[in-house]
Amino acid sequence: DSGVTQTPKHLITATGQRVTLRCSPRSGDLSVYWYQQSLDQGLQFLIQYYNGEERAKGNILERFSAQQFPDLHSELNLSSLELGDSALYFCASSASSWRSPLHFGNGTRLTVT
Amino acid sequence: AQKITQTQPGMFVQEKEAVTLDCTYDTSDPSYGLFWYKQPSSGEMIFLIYQGSYDQQNATEGRYSLNFQKARKSANLVISASQLGDSAMYFCAMREGSNTGNQFYFGTGTSLTVIP
Numbered sequence: 001d002s003g004v005t006q007t008p009k010h011l012i013t014a015t016g017q018r019v020t021l022r023c024s025p026r027s028g029d030l031s032v033y034w035y036q037q038s039l040d041q042g043l044q045f046l047i048q049y050y051n052g053e054e055r056a057k058g059n060i061l062e063r064f065s066a067q068q069f070p071d072l073h074s075e076l077n078l079s080s081l082e083l084g085d086s087a088l089y090f091c092a093s094s095a096s097s098w099r100s101p102l103h104f105g106n107g108t109r110l111t112v113t
Numbered sequence: 114a115q116k117i118t119q120t121q122p123g124m125f126v127q128e129k130e131a132v133t134l135d136c137t138y139d140t141s142d143p144s145y146g147l148f149w150y151k152q153p154s155s156g157e158m159i160f161l162i163y164q165g166s167y168d169q170q171n172a173t174e175g176r177y178s179l180n181f182q183k184a185r186k187s188a189n190l191v192i193s194a195s196q197l198g199d200s201a202m203y204f205c206a207m208r209e210g211s212n213t214g215n216q217f218y219f220g221t222g223t224s225l226t227v228i229p
Contacts, residue, residue, distance in 0.1 A: 002160075031215060042221045043204065056216055088156055094217075098210040099165055101148050102217055104158035 003027065006091050006105030014113055018079040021108045025072055025093030031055070032074040033102065034066055035090040043090070049074055050096075081112045114139050117205050119220035126195045127228050133180065134190040134223045136205030142166075144210025147188040149179070152202040152222070161203075164188055166210075192225075200227045 003026035013019055025032050034046040036059075045058035049068035060066075063081075068074040078085060088109050092102040118137045126132035138147065149161045164172045164179045172179040180189040192199055205220040 033217070043219045045216070045219075048216070050215075090158060092158075094215070096215065098144055098208045098215065099146050099163070100208075101146075101160045101163055102150075102158075102206070103160060104150075106157050109156070 002103040002105065004091060004093050004103050004105035006108055008108060009106065010109050010111075012111045012113065013081060015081055015083060017081050017112075018077065019081065019110065021076040021078070021089055021091070021110075023074045023076070023091030023093075023105055025074070025091075026103050029093035029095055029103070030072065031094045031096065032068055032072070033092045033094070034060075034074070034076050035092065036087050037090065037107075038084075038087040046076070078110070083112050086110055086112045115220075116140065116218035117207050117220040119205055119223050121223045122221075123224045123226070125226050125228055126192075126199075128197060129194055131191060131193045132195055132225065134192070134203050134205075134225065135187070136189055136220060137185075137187045138205075138207045138218075139186065140207065140209055142209040142211045146208045146210075147179070147181070148206045148208070148217075149177070149188075149190045150204045150206065151199075152204065153198075154201070158204075162190070195227045197227050197229060200225060 005024040030051040036044045046060040048056040066076045092104045145166045147164045151159045162174045178191045202222045
């Protein structure tokens with residue numbers, strides 16, 4: 001158990017809809033990262049938050065947004081969903097040291113129909 | 114330039130044999146960490162092993178060891194005595210010390226299949 005909690009585990013929705021993915025980081029970790037993994041693809045970095053503030057942005061679409069709350073949990077909002085947004089979305093957290101690994105949640109498998 | 118390069122899209126190994134998964138990295142930062150992750154078909158990402166740039170010895174965790182060659186900028190994962198449960202995707206990643214964003218750079222992964 002990584003200590004990172006992601007909900008929901010599965011999500012099926014229609015094109016054009018909006019969904020929210022939720023993540024609770026490991027206790028003590030201030031950084032939260034979001035990744036997208038499409039079928040048989042590698043990990044695409046979306047966005048990182050550190051202690052409530054956006055720290056880095058990757059290949060995140062304008063239709064996607066995220067935030068980290070004072071209790072350090074984070075939400076990833078995906079809107080105007082398209083078929084191509086179907087993917088496994090990971091949340092991960094880490095301590096600040098460069099020696100610290102990323103700890104991943106189990107992911108949310110999003111299917112857009 | 115790619116920060117992390119994994120040149121083996123797919124690998125096969127006989128059960129009980131050892132296998133080496135290649136990873137090369139690119140950084141000018143003297144402080145960095147190298148990490149390997151396993152992703153089985155069920156989808157979760159499992160942290161396996163860590164090697165720091167200042168570590169003099171190769172990291173080991175059970176059947177996993179890291180062949181760290183700093184001058185060649187390689188950090189290959191060695192899995193000894195392969196088991197059927199080792200069949201999975203394996204990702205190499207790096208984190209730089211001076212990177213204020215503390216970003217993780219991932220390779221494209223290697224798919225390992227263990228043959229009975």
